[in-house]
Structure formats: C-alpha cells, structure tokens
Amino acid sequence: NAGVTQTPKFRVLKTGQSMTLLCAQDMNHEYMYWYRQDPGMGLRLIHYSVGEGTTAKGEVPDGYNVSRLKKQNFLLGLESAAPSQTSVYFCASTLIDSGANVLTFGAGSRLTVL
C-alpha cells in the first residue's frame, strides 16, 4: 500500500502563478485534510473534506481552493501564489473522525513562492 501520496514534492513559483497540489490515498479513507507547516508554528488546517464531493474551510483557508471529486483524491489549488504561501504542505487522511482516529500523513510538498 502506498498510503498517502503527494505530488509534487518540491515546487518553486513566481508571485501570481497558479498551481495544484495533488493528494491521493489508497486506504478508502473518508476524511482528508490539507495542512501547512511553518517554522515555529503548529500545523495549521487549510481545508478539509468529510467525503467525496464535500469540502470545508479550516483555520487558514484564504488564498486556497480545494476539490474532492473522487474519494481517493484531494486537490489543493493556489490561484495566485503569494510569498506568504511559501511553506511545507501536508495532506492527511483518516477513516472516520472519531476521538481516537489517527491521521496518516503524506510526505509533504515544499512550496517556495518568489
């Protein structure tokens, strides 16, 4: 099993460019999440999805859009990249969102916006 796969792993963008990060999971998980991780800060939730065709905003959604057209895929889009979006992005998934559920994370995507 691949688990959670993120592509690309690295990307450099210029301000104003757009791009999409892809997250794919093969565990039949219902819940999927996009986080960003910045130095000195905890993981911050950008958007999440509780099932195919549904998405919801997290703590820091501005400047990002998401789609969950297929259960196994969760896409994160940046329409007009800004230097403040330079970060490491992690996708995570879990079967259900009960108290004890454990998140499975992808390896991360490092994005630099110049």
Next chain:
Amino acid sequence: GQNIDQPTEMTATEGAIVQINCTYQTSGFNGLFWYQQHAGEAPTFLSYNVLDGLEEKGRFSSFLSRSKGYSYLLLKELQMKDSASYLCAVKDSNYQLIWGAGTKLIIKP
C-alpha cells in the same frame, strides 16, 4: 483562544531518559495525541490519551492530566534515531485538532 505549549528544543544523551512536556488550553477536550516527525518527513502517530494516567508503549510512554491541562511524553533508553520533532495535538470540542509547534529533540552520543 486555544493554545498548545511545548518547549522548542531539548537535548539528551543516548541511553538516557527524556520527558517532553505539553500544556494546553482548548475549548473542550476529546483526546491528546503525540506524533513524531523526523526532519523532512511526515508526522507519524506515537500515542493517544483521553483518560488521565499513563499509557506505555515500549520505550515510549505518555501521561495525561485533564484537570491540569498537561501531558508529557517519556522516552526511555534513547537511541540516535529518536532525534526528531515531537508534536503534541489536542482534539477540541468540535473534534478539530489543535497542534503545538513541536519540540525538537537532539540526541548526543
């Protein structure tokens, strides 16, 4: 607001014991998690506490006191491979995870 506090960095010696503390102030409580994250890699699950007390799993143990808003992760018989960041996260009343900034643990021979 909601807050998770952990020390930024700790140093310990191979073979020794280290305790990483986590204090939290959240809107409700539905469990506390510890994750390990090696540099440049994804976080991986270590432990989960929802009731007060100690949970032991091999060399790693995690303790929770809900009344004090406090947890610690205890690592015994430290190995070089334990050099990593340790992330504390609390699930609040809305089942949203609130993450601490992580504690970078450096193991010296």
